[in-house]
Amino acid sequence: MPVRASLLCASLAVTLAVAQEPAAEAPGDLPSERIVVLSLTGEIDALSERVLEKQVAAALEVEGLRFLVLEIDSPGGELQASRNIAFNLANLEAVTTVAYVRGRALSGATFAALGCDLIAFGPGGQMGDAMPLRVFQDLSVEVAEKLISPVRADLKFLAEKHAGYPALCAEAMADPALTVHRVELRDVERGRVDVVWLDGEAFEQLRWSRPDDVLAEEVVCKAGELLSVNALQAQDMGFCAWVSRDLDELTRQLQTEFSTGPLERSRESVPAWVDVVRLITWWPVKSLLFVVGIVALLFAFATPGTGLPEVTAAVCLGLVYGGSYLIGLADYVEVLLLLLGLGLLLAELFTPSFGLLGLSGLGCLLASLVLSYQTFVIPDTSFEWATLEASAAKTLFAALLSFLGVFVAMRFLPNTRLLRGLVHQHTLSAGAGEGAASGRLTTLAPEGALGRALTVLRPVGKVQIGEQVVGAVAEGDFVDPGDAVVVIGHRGSEAIVSRRPEVQAAPPPGATATDEGGGSA
Numbered sequence: 001m002p003v004r005a006s007l008l009c010a011s012l013a014v015t016l017a018v019a020q021e022p023a024a025e026a027p028g029d030l031p032s033e034r035i036v037v038l039s040l041t042g043e044i045d046a047l048s049e050r051v052l053e054k055q056v057a058a059a060l061e062v063e064g065l066r067f068l069v070l071e072i073d074s075p076g077g078e079l080q081a082s083r084n085i086a087f088n089l090a091n092l093e094a095v096t097t098v099a100y101v102r103g104r105a106l107s108g109a110t111f112a113a114l115g116c117d118l119i120a121f122g123p124g125g126q127m128g129d130a131m132p133l134r135v136f137q138d139l140s141v142e143v144a145e146k147l148i149s150p151v152r153a154d155l156k157f158l159a160e161k162h163a164g165y166p167a168l169c170a171e172a173m174a175d176p177a178l179t180v181h182r183v184e185l186r187d188v189e190r191g192r193v194d195v196v197w198l199d200g201e202a203f204e205q206l207r208w209s210r211p212d213d214v215l216a217e218e219v220v221c222k223a224g225e226l227l228s229v230n231a232l233q234a235q236d237m238g239f240c241a242w243v244s245r246d247l248d249e250l251t252r253q254l255q256t257e258f259s260t261g262p263l264e265r266s267r268e269s270v271p272a273w274v275d276v277v278r279l280i281t282w283w284p285v286k287s288l289l290f291v292v293g294i295v296a297l298l299f300a301f302a303t304p305g306t307g308l309p310e311v312t313a314a315v316c317l318g319l320v321y322g323g324s325y326l327i328g329l330a331d332y333v334e335v336l337l338l339l340l341g342l343g344l345l346l347a348e349l350f351t352p353s354f355g356l357l358g359l360s361g362l363g364c365l366l367a368s369l370v371l372s373y374q375t376f377v378i379p380d381t382s383f384e385w386a387t388l389e390a391s392a393a394k395t396l397f398a399a400l401l402s403f404l405g406v407f408v409a410m411r412f413l414p415n416t417r418l419l420r421g422l423v424h425q426h427t428l429s430a431g432a433g434e435g436a437a438s439g440r441l442t443t444l445a446p447e448g449a450l451g452r453a454l455t456v457l458r459p460v461g462k463v464q465i466g467e468q469v470v471g472a473v474a475e476g477d478f479v480d481p482g483d484a485v486v487v488i489g490h491r492g493s494e495a496i497v498s499r500r501p502e503v504q505a506a507p508p509p510g511a512t513a514t515d516e517g518g519g520s521a
Contacts, residue, residue, distance in 0.1 A: 032262040033066035035251060039270065040070055040085070044077030044108045046375065047278050049084050055268040060094065066263070067254055069098045069247070070116060076107020076130070080375060080387075083108075083154060086115030090161060096258075100250055101125035106228070110173055114158035114165070120242045120250050121231035127239065128228035130155060130173040147386065148175050164238040166197040172227035180221040182236075186213040197237065280323040283373065287398035290369055293317040295405045301345070324372040333377055337368035370395045445470070445495055449487045453479045453497075463497055472497045 036059040040052060059068055070089070076082065089097050089112065099105070099116035103124060110130040113119055121127075131148060151174045159170035172178040179200040187194050193215060198206060200223070207214055221227040234240035241257075244250035251263050279285055293316030299309035321334060344361030371377060373391035376384055445451070451465035457474035463485055464470075472485070472495045479485060485497035 032064070032264055033260050034062050034064045035067040035069060035254070035263045035265045036062055036065060037069045037071055037247060037265060037267040039267075040072045040074055040109065040112055042074060044074055044082050044085070044112075045278075045281075046078065046081050047274065047281060048077070049081040051270060051274055052085055053088065055270075056088070056092070059268055060092075062266070065095055066258075066260060067098055068092070068095045069100050069250070070112065071100045071102050071247070072105045072109050072113060073101075073103035074106070074109035074112075075104055076109050079108055079151070081108065082111040086111035086154075086158060089115035090158060098250070098254070100244065100247065101127055101231075106130070111154070111158070114155065114162075114170065117162065118241045119234070119239050120244045120253070121234055121240045123231060123243065123245060125231050125234070125240075125243075126228060127234060128173040129226045131176070131226055150381065151175075166237055168197050168199055169221075169227060169229075169237050169239075172221050174226070176224050176226055178221065178227075179219065179223045180227060182218045182220050183214060184216040185210075186215055188213070195236070277323050280319050283394050286320055286323070286372075287394060287401065289316045289320050290398050291401040291405045293320065294365070294402045297342075297345075298406055320369070321372060334368045334371045337364045337371070341365035341368065366395055366399055369398060444490055444493075445487050447487050447489060450500070451485050451487070451497070453481055453483045453485055455481055457485075457497070463495065465495065470495055474499065 038052060038055050038059065040048065042048070056068070059065060096118070097116040098118045098120060099113040100120045100122070101113060102122040103126070105113045105125070105127040106129045108130070110127055113127055119127075131151065152171045155170040155174055156167045159165040159167045168178070169180060172180045181198045181200070181203040183196050183198055183203065183206065185194050185196050185206070197220075203217070207217075220233070229237065229239065231240055231243045235243065242250065242253045244253060247265065251265055254260070255263050280289065293313050296309045296312035296316065300313055317338070321338060324334070341361040341364030344357045344364060348358035348361065370388075370391045373394055374384075374387050376387075379385045379388045445465045445468070449465050451463045453461060453463050453472075454469060455461040457463070457472060457479035459474040459478065461472060461474070461479070462469055463472040465487065471493065473491060474485070475488065475496055475498050477499050479497070479499050484500045486500045487495050488498050489496040
């Protein structure tokens with residue numbers, strides 16, 4: 001009896017203790033959390049990086065955010081932009097990031113996937129082939145190896161950041177020199193069979209040192225190839241956590257794996273202006289806008305005050321540098337070089353320097369265009385040097401188009417109906433001044449001869465000296481129509497004149513009255 005009573009008391013005590021413990025919260029009673037979906041589709045470039053950066057910043061402000069899902073279907077793109085996206089995602093600590101490889105995650109998109117905390121695949125998902133062939137395909141083996149080395153290092157770092165990702169497989173996605181063996185290896189001490197991934201040298205050493213423990217071997221990536229994996233292969237290697245038919249299934253898998261409450265899913269939309277900016281920053285369009293802007297700028301210098309060339313130049317150059325600024329390719333350096341180049345070109349018009357100022361201004365404009373194609377000023381790595389060469393080639397193409405455009409514009413456009421009124425081509429009639437001639441001097445007017453401006457001189461225009469109408473260049477202030485001028489020199493057949501405001505009221509003795517279009521006696 002005492003023993004039975006003791007057992008009864010102990011049972012009652014345990015029952016009371018269990019009753020006092022709080023019951024585990026049922027999944028339906030857990031608070032709801034948020035999952036935000038971002039998209040990375042199409043070719044990856046600096047614009048993709050900037051848009052995704054803004055989307056991540058907006059998503060992090062969502063209250064109750066638990067998961068950030070990056071839905072990927074991309075063939076890759078620019079290496080630097082892909083790398084920046086990957087490391088920005090890898091550095092996020094306040095949220096769990098999940099890459100959902102819905103279609104392709106090739107080349108640079110592989111970086112983005114490996115930068116996330118978890119990777120899920122769609123049924124047709126594919127990842128790998130991460131060497132930027134468009135940059136390396138024309139390089140020698142030695143130079144290509146130097147460029148591949150930092151890419152391998154980045155992929156290895158991202159793979160080792162996550163437990164279970166085989167670093168060798170990640171490196172083989174970028175380096176065709178690697179061979180990857182899948183080996184089923186017996187672990188005698190633990191009594192199990194492990195799957196390991198080895199390169200050719202490591203596999204040969206293992207085969208000689210532990211031949212009885214190698215149960216099976218398969219070459220999954222041969223030398224000369226880049227590793228690319230599907231959903232099942234990615235699961236076998238440890239890259240893929242789940243295979244999900246769609247986002248709904250992925251949401252359920254996340255909820256089950258992390259024992260969360262209900263997950264409310266939303267998607268960050270891509271801004272409508274992205275497609276427009278991508279078009280104007282595409283390098284052929286960007287080069288064409290630069291060419292049109294330069295040609296319009298020269299027309300504006302040649303026929304100042306007409307309005308259309310000035311507006312065209314401002315719009316085209318504004319799109320070139322404004323679009324680059326929006327995606328982070330242009331900074332104050334490019335803008336300063338642009339303004340300096342325009343200033344030097346203007347100075348060449350007012351201060352003849354045998355073309356030195358003009359060439360310097362053109363050099364500044366081309367330098368600003370080179371920098372607008374890249375994110376750095378001075379190259380440091382071998383990849384940046386390769387990028388600089390590509391930027392210089394694009395700029396050279398734009399420069400050649402500019403020279404061709406200037407030639408065509410000066411040769412044909414002034415004769416078109418649209419631009420005929422912008423360029424002064426006609427000879428003034430006799431009514432504009434007694435004895436007006438055809439516009440060419442038979443004898444150069446002597447220095448000191450007085451005349452009157454017939455058109456605005458900013459600084460080029462027409463003046464009447466005596467009985468002749470001649471082309472003239474104003475030195476100093478701009479000259480308005482009707483202002484008195486004096487000849488102070490010559491440049492070829494053009495007269496260099498200066499404004500004489502004191503002559504406006506009454507011409508000096510010995511000069512033909514300026515209100516009648518006269519000159520010096």
